[in-house]
Amino acid sequence: MLPVDDRQLRILMKKMGINIKELKAERVIIETADKQYIFENPSVSIMEMKGQKTYQIVGEPEIKMKINEEDVELVAEKTGKSKEEARKALEEAGGDIAQAILNLSS
Numbered sequence: 676m677l678p679v680d681d682r683q684l685r686i687l688m689k690k691m692g693i694n695i696k697e698l699k700a701e702r703v704i705i706e707t708a709d710k711q712y713i714f715e716n717p718s719v720s721i722m723e724m725k726g727q728k729t730y731q732i733v734g735e736p737e738i739k740m741k742i743n744e745e746d747v748e749l750v751a752e753k754t755g756k757s758k759e760e761a762r763k764a765l766e767e768a769g770g771d772i773a774q775a776i777l778n779l780s781s
Contacts, residue, residue, distance in 0.1 A: 694723045703732050709770065712736040740770045754779040 679687070688695065698719040705712040717734035742765045750761035753776050760779065768774035 692724060696721045696723075698730075703734075705736075706741070709741055711739045711741055713739065740766060742766060742770060746770070746772055750775045750779065 685695070698721055700717055700719045701715075703714040703717050703719065705714075714732055714734040714736050717732050719733075720731040722729045722731065742762055746765055747758050747761045750756070750765060750772060751758050754761065754764075756764075756779050761775065764775040764779045765772070768778060
């Protein structure tokens with residue numbers, strides 16, 4: 676395969692109907708059922724082809740557990756600790772309720 680410089684690649688992609696734009700973003704957050712992926716100052720590209728957009732995020736995410744409020748209440752109730760202490764214990768235990776209770780009970 677022949678080497679293609681950036682300018683030639685953009686021209687070729689434009690001819691194929693592919694459009695790429697850079698998006699200046701301060702933060703991107705992706706939430707799943709149990710985690711948050713937080714990208715600070717990421718590089719974000721938007722590629723549009725045939726009416727569909729694809730977003731590409733480049734950066735190193737900080738991963739945080741999503742702590743369920745019901746879990747916080749359960750840990751607080753079982754240990755007699757405050758909700759703040761229960762939430763912190765759950766975060767330290769990676770969301771593991773039993774481990775959080777053990778940690779606060781000892």
